[in-house]
Amino acid sequence: MVKSVCSGKIDKPASNGSNTTFVTNVGTKWEFLFLGANQDAIATAARMGIHAHNSATFAANDEDLQASNLAFACKVSAKRREASQCNLAEGEAAFAHESMTESLEKSRKDKR
Numbered sequence: 001m002v003k004s005v006c007s008g009k010i011d012k013p014a015s016n017g018s019n020t021t022f023v024t025n026v027g028t029k030w031e032f033l034f035l036g037a038n039q040d041a042i043a044t045a046a047r048m049g050i051h052a053h054n055s056a057t058f059a060a061n062d063e064d065l066q067a068s069n070l071a072f073a074c075k076v077s078a079k080r081r082e083a084s085q086c087n088l089a090e091g092e093a094a095f096a097h098e099s100m101t102e103s104l105e106k107s108r109k110d111k112r
Helices: 041-047 062-083 090-097 100-111
Strands: 002-007 031-037 055-058
Touching: 031 041, 031 062, 031 100, 041 055, 055 062, 055 100, 062 090, 062 100
Parallel strands: 002 031, 031 055
Antiparallel strands: none
16 A cells, blocks of 8 residues: 655754654555655654655745655556556556655746
8 A cells, every 4th residue: 555645844853753654654565655845854754754766845836846746646646557467558667666756846937
């Protein structure tokens, strides 16, 4: 199962450690994607147990928000189709296996 998380700027980690156990408490059947606005998304995701490959930073503006939504939608769709053992088109396979940063960059170019 694929879950996506989109976050605004997090000024400091929770003092109770709750963001460090976010992913580890849900088991291994889930794959998390993380996009963070105006922050070091890879570091924030790491604190939550989300791998750097599945995280990216975007700017909090209309253009980048649209690109990040497109990247999320394409990546989640490709991951779900792959998990259900559907035949993926070449472009879908790329979204399923590339990093979240690569998916976001591709979506930014598609929006131009």
